[in-house]
Amino acid sequence: MNMCTILGHRLPTYCGEPVYGQVKPRAVDGIGRHHADVYADCDRCGTRYLVVKIHLPPPVDEAAIQLRNRNKELERELVETEKTVAALHTLLQKSMGHKDELKIEAALESGR
């Protein structure tokens, strides 16, 4: 009688360490979970057998990563633009007198 019939199959090892199993994707369920089976070749009899069923992590969404990176770029550009505007405003204030500033403010107010 085969030992595996009595004891069950034995996980494969190499130099005492577990070896990699083979993952076979199965299905995506109604709530978006990805299911897969992990197979291995029995260390004792060599039969390929189902070791465990697993849930895979959600697949990496490349579009979401690109959007997140673009968002970070835009945030950096916004910070730089705000610094430039602040610097220009300071230069403008230094280059004109207080009366000129009031005239510009009045002109801007009437333009609204």
Ligand SMILES: [Zn+2]
């Ligand atoms: Zn076996």
